[in-house]
Amino acid sequence: MHQNSILLLFFFLMGIALIVFTYIFFSSKKADQGMSNPLKKRFWFFLILVFILGIFASVTIPNSPYFAHAGETPAKVVHVAAAQFIFYMSEQAIDPAKPSGHPIELPANEVVEFRVTSLDVNHGFAIYDETGRLITQTQAMPGYVNRLRYKFDQPGKYHVLCLEYCGIAHQIMRTSFTVN
Amino acid sequence: MESIKIKKITSVWIITVLVLFVASIVLGILMRLNQGGALNQAPINFYSNMTIHGLTMIGIWFVAGMAGINFLMERYVKTSYKANLTAFILTVIGVVMLWVITLVGKFHVAWTFLYPMPFKIMWAKWATPAFLVAMSILSIGWLIWSISMMTQILKKYSIAQAFAWQHFTKDPSVKTPPFILISMITLVGVITCLFVAVVLMALYFAEFLSKGSFVNDALLMKNLTYFFGHTIANEMLYLGLAVLYELFAEVGGKAKWQTSWYVALAWNFTLIFILTAFFHHLYMDFVQPEGFQIIGQLASYMASLPAAAVTVFSVWVAVYRTKIKWSLTNLLFFIGVAGWVIGGFGAVIDATISNNVVLHNTLWVPAHFHSYNVMGNVLFSLAFFYWFSIQFTEKVVNERLSKLVLSLLIIGGAGFLLAFYLGGADSIPRRYSNYPAEFTSAKPLALVGAAFATVYLIPILILFVTITKRCIKVLFSSR
Known part of the structure; x- marks a missing residue:
């Protein structure tokens, strides 16, 4: 798991730093030539x-x-419009004046593309798997569309959380989709 | 050597910073308690606290570095008392405004105030223009101070000498003290980012006053915001390092550090890397040109090279098998360098784009920046504060109290930070007032973080009392 490797690497580096600093500190107690x-x-x-x-x-x-998957053609494109404090997801383009979405089902082991934008402030579009592990993300920015490509290798229910602070209900801004 | 005025204003800066530091730590502990479920703050209160916690911490440790630099600069060049005082008055006005805006006006945009959130009114209507005015006051005050200090340096040293370029030749006729070199490099960065802050505020004002006829570009505003925010948050660390270069050898009873060709080279390169590393804040904005993203990763990596090979290594050389007169001052510096290095590892890991995709805006972010602040830059500034406070009053150092202070700082700081790192690796989002149920480790980790932060607060209170008492004596002394 990516995050576990990151944590191990960090602990390894921190361990080395602590040993070096401690060793150097105690070496000053038996001072000689430097x-x-x-x-x-x-x-x-x-x-x-x-x-x-x-x-x-x-x-x-x-x-x-x-x-990631830059040269491939995505099997499915999902349009995402984030707004305080809701995600609209649709397989059709979303009208900013009348945004709406529908439940999304995506194929496993095929490249899908999320086209993510925002209708108001900056938001995050972070995809979590069923175990609560963050697997990928992009930002939702007003006036821009971020294209996030991903190949899901596990079927199941995935949750989307907002990972860019967007105001008073930021912590409950979420949606989900299914991968079959 | 130092005039009475500079001693007094430095004392006032120190007392102000310490008061605000204690208040902001308390806000931080309340945030972690709320996230842990021990408190039940309304989200609007949580996010207002979060906003003022971040703004205050960035602000106070920047001015702490500046006050330290200003005091020690008097050893080399005459500084402007008026600029120092102006900066203090404008800082107090700006900070008081920010506390009123956030705690009374409930303005809760986080310290990053990402465009266009300040315009999506979810608070008292007056708070948005007042926030823009407060930020402008702070930026202008600090800009005046920085420009004044740089001008004073350039009255004595030529530009080439201030940047220590003559050290690239074989026998430099003039030697630039490391303190002057680092101050100069840092001041250029500070002035650049404060200038960008003024431009950013001007763009906000332009949109605010245009009543809809002018709209800013969100990507440009985000770049400008992080150019300002990232740079000032890093420059304040370099201000602390300038103080370390000046005092570390001196308080250990050793000869002062000299500038050599590699010190000059390292610090000149640091300026370039520090001004281009901010791109790593926009990794998850895929519309940002890929070239900028890669520059962000490379600059973040390269910024660690001069820091490690010159500053950290120099501290090792100064200590390794060398008789040192250890005191609270240089122990705070030494532990601070270790904290800075460990936070640096966390930062370099996060500045790797392929890692950032699973770490961005998780608790890993507060983990790494709190590391090099809580256990790094704050300790550098506290070292200066302590050193300053014992210069003009009784020089009695209670060794047992020093050991207690350092032990509690290390235990409290380490536990507090570990809870953040573990949370980040567990994908827990940052800036959530309450955690969704699926993050089972989030609440216990928040409570652990709050408990250890409280342990950290104890030595801070001890230092607050001892340093403040001495600074008040300086304030009322006629010498």
Whole structure:
């Protein structure tokens, strides 16, 4: 699970930092010459950081959501209009003057595209699976349409929550759809 | 060396910051208690508290950094007392307005006030224009202060010297103190983002006064908002670092740090990265050009390089197997650097676009920025406050009290932050007054967070009392 790997990575890095800082702090209690040749060590430290970050960037950037399923034709397009404090979802374009939606069913293992906009303030369009895990998201911004492509590999009921603070009922702004 | 006036105004800044800090921590604890189900605030009250909590915290730690820089700057150049006082008066006016607007007017747009929410009136009608006026007052006050300080630096140092470019040559004839270099770099960033804040406010006013004939572009406004918000929230950390560069060696009884070619290079690059990293706030706006998104990730990664290889490494070199006179001041600095590094890991993970898609606006976000504030920048400023308070009054340091303060800060801070990180990894949304039932871990984690934040508040209150008492003495002393 993506979030678990992230948490493990964070704990691993935090552990290293805590060990290094603690070790360096206690080394000042048995002081002698200080660090020998700090410039050389600094240089190697810098190179290692550049190397690690370079690998991270080159592996992760191609996995950015903007490039997901970019060359494919979506099996289904869902229009989403967010408004304080409701989501309208429809397979037809939504009229901003008379917004309406209907229950959505999507196919599993096929690319679907959500075209997400807002009729008032900024909102979030965050898709959660049945276990309450956030699987993907985009923002709903007035005047713009964000296209989010995703392939659901598990059938079931998915929940959509607003993840951009939008006002007094932000915490209850939600909808759902089914993947068969 | 320092005039009486600068001592007094610095004392006033410190007392003001500490009073507002305690009040804002209490608001934060109330928020976590509400999320945990122990309180039952109406959402409008929760979101108003959340708005003023965020605005106040950003504001006070920025002015804390500026007050510290201003006081120590007197060692190198004469600063303008008038600019300092003007900034203080305008800050007090702006902050009082913001507290009235949010707590009385129930203005609840969060500290990010994303366009066009301030215009979707869900509060007292007067609150929106009053908010725009308050933000303009703060921006202008801080802009005057920053420009004045930069002008004073440039009266003594040329532009090239202020940026320490002569250190790229073999034998620089003039040496730029690191404090001047970092202050200069930071002030450029601060002035740039405050200028953008003024433009942002002008655009809001233009729409507000046009009565519908002029409408702003939401994507542009979001970029401007985060350019301002992200940059000022990061620059305040760099203000704290300038103070660390100036004082860390001094209070440890060591020779002052010198600027070398790599220090100069690192800080010059920091300016570029800090001004371009804000794009990571817009990763989930897929209409933003992809090039900007990638710049956001690369700049966020690269911002960590000079920070780690120069500042963090320099702190390690200064401490490793070196006899140090440890005191509350440099221990706060040292722990603050560790907190900053750990928060930095959380930030770099979140600044990775493919991670951000499952972390954006979850509790991971407050987790990482609270890390480098609660356990980083706040400790840098508290170190300065404490150091300042013992300069002019009795120098008695109670070692047992210092140990208690540091232990409670670490225990309280770590538990408070851990609850946020675990919540973020559990997909729990941020900025929810109450959690939907499916987030089973959300309420217990919120209560754990509130309990540890209360533990953190205890040493803050101890420091508040000891530092304030000494600052009040400075205020009423004629020396």
